[in-house]
Amino acid sequence: MNILLVYPKYPDTFWSFRDALKFISKKAVNPPLGLITVSSILPESWHKKLVDMNIESLCKKDILWADYIFISAMNVQQESTLETIHRCKSLNKKIVGGGPLFTEQPEIFSMVDHLVLNEAELTLPEFLNDLAKGIPKRVYQSDAYAQLTDTPLPDNSLVKISKYNTMNIQFTRGCPFNCDFCDITALLGHEVRMKSTQQIINELEALYDIGWRNNVFFVDDNFIGNRKVLKSDLLPAVINWMEKRNYPFIFSTEASINLSDDNELMELMTRAGFSTVFIGIETTEVASLAECGKIQNINRDLIQSVHRIQENGLEVTGGFILGFDNDTPSIFQKQIDFIRESGIITAMVGLLNAPKKTRLYKRLKQEGRITNESSGNNTDFSLNFIPKMDRKELIEGYKNVIKGIYGGREYYKRVTDYLRRINPDKHIRMKLSLNHLMAFFRSFVKLGIFDVYRRQYWKLLFWTLFTQPRLVPLAITYSVYGFHFRKVFKDVL
DSSP states (O other), X not given: OEEEEEEOOOOSOGGGOHHHHGGGTOSBSOOOHHHHHHHHHSOTTSEEEEEEXXXXXXXXXXXXXXXXXXXXXXXXXXXXXHHHHHHHHHTTOEEEEESHHHHHOGGGOTTOSEEEOSOHHHHHHHHHHHHHHTOOOSEEOOSSOOOGXXXXXXXXXXXXXXXXXXXXXXXXXXXXXXOTTOOHHHHHOSSOEEOOHHHHHHHHHHHHHTTOOSEEEEOOSSTTTTHHHIIIIIHHHHHHHHHHTTOOOEEEEEEOGGGGGOHHHHHHHHHHTEEEEEEEEEOSOHHHHHHHTOGGGSSSOHHHHHHHHXXXXXXXXXXEEEOOTTOOTTHHHHHHHHHHHHTOSSEEEEEOOOOTTSHHHHHHHHTTOXXXXXXXXXXXXXXXXXXXXXXXXXXXXXXXXXXXXXXXXXXXXXXXHHXXXXXXXXXXXXXXXXXXXXXXHHHHHHTTTSSTTHHHHHHHHHHHHHHOGGGHHHHHHHHHHHHHHHHHTTTTO
């Protein structure tokens, strides 16, 4: 059979980095890990082709070539997903849908022939067996959770690696916490399920063998969900592998704030090649943290925790949320002050939204406060519920936070303060490639000549060059990020 795997287009969001990627001649941040893993579950004799609409167009000839079209997507890709489905159905093609978007909202995909929901390791083989017998059902779903030791090696042969900035890898699924606005536990459970260390080494080796020498993102929603296994098994093995291969990758991941309590774990992560970790800070308000069940962030000095992680050589990128029931108008300046003082450069501040499978959605539904379904993008100034704070005041306060952290002068000052404080000896330095050199020259032109904040750009560059010269690549990277953030929030700024 001919199988076309399609990944719909993302809108231009905070995390798309679309404007930043142009500096390094890349089309997208990450390839679709879910689809290339699905490819490895499909029969080896089948012909497969991947079209990631974030790096290339979906051509009519590709649709006509396919016997079945497999589509996977997240909530933020809903608009492109629906357009793709209509286009494929107009050419009388059979469609199989799976992944988070289809699992959360199967009712909106009446045109899809087969819904293979939840985790593909469990539901896809059942569909394939029925398909071989000529009796495929429309819906396949499971309340069970997959053992990741059964997950095959992703099919990297389908990926056009030159188009991406970062490759993906997954070690765990599930999260030990249960924040009420997050749908991870509803989709993947509380138990932290893991691949074996040998599986991860095999995946690293596979990326190395295809010639990848760049960033690798561990997509785990909480990489440190099982710290004991990380410290005793996985990280020592990764350190050993990286040393033998002369450190070909720079890793990033997501974790909870309690990472800051474990110096041994942070040291092992940096030794293994980790440079960046995303942490959900959410809010400075203890009442709001208690409201959403973010217990791991309570009873600690959050700024001190962030600084401790930074001092151990890991850059912290952070998530922040506005719109909790316990938020008051003072929260807006508090968010600005926290981001300034913590030195978090990449701070995603968004409005609270309630995805359909979350505890928050159920509570707000019972209270009659849900107005529509979540778009999956909480930085687009939309809410899908009636907030306790006056809606107009909340939106205006959110806009003021964006101005306070991504206005050009404020942003460059935060970058300078951060670079002044960190120890360059503890931070992993990128290996310069031709793309990086091109990015430097493009930044000189685009940010140093034509950008309205060119004076701040040159001030940062020369200050770094004369005081922290080893951090010049980081200074330029942050300058490019700032350009992207100003583009994303251009209507506000």
